[in-house]
Amino acid sequence: MSFLPQVAFLIILAVAVFILAKRVRFLKRNIQLGKAEARNDQPEARWKTMLLVAFGQQKMFKRFIPAFLHLLIYVGFVVINLEVLEFILDGILGTHRLLAPILGSVYTAAINIFEFLAVAVLFSCVVFLFRRNITKVPRFQKPEMKGWPTLDGNLILVIEIILMFAILTMNATDQILANRGDEHYIALGTLFFSSLIQPLFEGMSTGTLVFVERFAWWFHIAGILAFAVYVTFSKHLHIFLAFPNTWYSNLKPKGEMQNMPEVTNEVNMMLGIPTDALADTPAEIGRFGAKDINDLSWVNILNAYSCTECGRCTSECPANLTGKKLSPRKIMMDVRDRADEVGKSLDAGGPGLEDGKSLLGDYITKEELNACTSCNACVEACPVNIDPLSIILQMRRYVAMEESGTPAQWNAMFQNMETSFSPWKFSPQDRFNWADSVKEEEISD
C-alpha cells in the first residue's frame, strides 16, 4: 500500500491550515486597528441575539424567497461539512469511507441527507445566479457592485455548484464500483440523488471510474480547503463572522448616539460645572470623530468584514432610493477595503495609516455623509446587525468638529442654536407665545 496519497493529503491540509492561520491573524489585526470599545455586557442578551439573528436567520426572513434559498445553502453548508470530517480522517489514515462499516444503515441515511442538501444547495445557487445575472435584482446592480464585488458573488455561487457536483459524482461512481464488486468500495444501498446521474458513468471502464471517483474526492476536499482560504479574501467571510458580529450587536435603542465623554468634560468646564474630568478622560485626546479606520470602533471594522454585500441596507435607504450618492453598503465596503489596504501596507513594512490617504475623502465623500437622514432603515434591514449609521455619524463629527466642513445651511443652524437656542432664528423670549391663544380661549370660556 502506497503512502503517497496520505503524504500528499497531509501536505495539502498543512498548507491550507498555514494560509488560513495567517489570514485569520491579518483580519484580527485589521479589526483591532479600531478603537477599543467594551461590548461584553449582558451576555445573556448577546447569546440570544446571536442564536436568533445569526444561527436562526431571523432577519433574513423579512424577504422570504431569498431567505428560504439562503437557508438551504446554510443548512447544506453546515451539515455537508460533517462529511468533511470523514474526508479528513480518510485522507490522513488512507482509508475509504471509514465510518460506513461503523455506522451501517445510519451512514447510508446520512449520505442520502447530504445528497439531498447538495441538490438543494445546487438549486439555490442556480437561482441566485439567475437573480444576479438574468433577472438582475436591482440591489446587485448598484455602482459599488461593479467589478470585483459582482465577480466575487458569482464565483462563490459557481464554486459551490462545482463542489456539489463533485460530491454527487464521487458518490455515483463510488457506488457503481462497489456494485461491480471492487474490494475498495463499500456498497451502501440506494443513494437516491447520485443514482440519478449514474447512467452518465455506467459505460466507463473500472479504471476510468476509479480515476473519476478519486478525482472527485480530491477535488472536493482540496476544493473545500481552497474555498476556505478564498472566503477570507471575500465578502463570503460572513459565514463565520456573522456569529461574532451578532454577538457584539448594539443592544441599546437604535436612536441613541454614543456620548463623547471628552467633549462632556470640556463643556462642563466651560459651564463651570464641577467634573471628575481626570478620572475618565484619556491622557491624550485624539481626533474628534472619525477620519480614518483607526478612529472608528473595532466593532465598526468587524461589521465591515462581516458584510456580505447583500444590499438590503441600500435598498431600504431613503437617500439611495431617491438617487442620492449615499449607499450604506458602500460605506461598509469602503471601511473594509481601507482596513485591507492599511493592513497590507503594514505587513509589507509600509506606512500603514500614514500613507497620505484616509477613509474620508479617498473612499467616502462628504456628499454621501450629508445625504443620510439617520433613519436607521439600513440598521434595521441588515440580516447580521451591521450598523452603517454609526460610521456615518462618527465621520460627520470629524467633518464638523475638526474640519468645520459642514454645509453652510447647517452652519447657519448651529449659529441659530448658539445665539437663540433653537435651530431656527427666533427669540427665545417668544417660546411661550403659542400659549397666548389658548389662554384667550380659556378666558373667553
Added chain:
Amino acid sequence: MAEMAAKGESPEVLFWVGCAGSFDDRYKAVTQAFVKILNKVGVSFAVLGPEEACTGDPARRAGNEFLFQMQAVANIQVLNGYEVKKVVTACPHCFNTIKNEYPALGGNYEVIHHSQFLQQLINEGKVALKGGGEFKGKKITFHDSCYLGRANNVYEAPREVIKALDVELVEMKRCRTKGLCCGAGGAQMFKEPEPGKKDINIERTEEALATGAQAIAVGCPFCLTMMTDGVKNKERENDVKVYDLAEMIAKDMGI
C-alpha cells in the same frame, strides 16, 4: 414651570414643547391641541417656556457634539433644578434625545411620547371620544417616524390612538420597521437635500396617497412639515389633510 415652582407645586408631568412646537406656525396648532387635551382631562402639567432650549438633536446629528452638549447640559440643569421626573413631548427627536442621550450627561427622566400618553389617557377612559366625529369611518394612514419607530420601537401606540377614533386605518406598503423616512431626520430638516432624482418626502407622500387615505396622520413635527409639503407638491392639499395625532383627538373631543 417657574410659576408652579415658586408656589411650591410640582406638576405630574413636564410637557416638553420643542422648537417646532414653539415657533413653527403650523405646528403651534399641535402644541395648542395637546395642551387643550391636557387641560380638559385635568392633567397637572407644566412647560418650561423661555427656559426651554433645543435638545441639541440636529446639532448632534450634523456632527457638532460640542453644541449638542452645550444645549443638553443647560437643559439638564434646568430640568434637574425643577426636579422633573416625567417628561412628555410630541416630538420624536426630543423624545429620543431626552430619553436615550440625556442620561449619559446626568439627566434621568421617565420620557414618553405624546402618542403613548394619549393612548394611556384613552385606555384609562380619561379622554372621552365622541366617536361619530369628523373622522368616523374615514380612511386614515399613519406615517411612522423613524425616531419613534425604529429608533425606539414605538409602533402600536399611535395606531391605537388612531383606531380609537373609529376610523379605517390603512397601512402604507412600507410601514412599521420598514417605514420610509420623510426625509427630515439627521438634521436634513435644516438644509437642502443632496443632489438626487427625487425628494424623499415626495416618494413618501406618493406612497401615502396610493393608499387612498383621506388624511395622513403623523406624530412628529418634521414629518408633518415634510408630508404637508409633499401633499402640496402633488396638488392634493384640498382633499388630503395631514394631521398630528393630538389634533385628531382634540377635534374629536370638540375642543
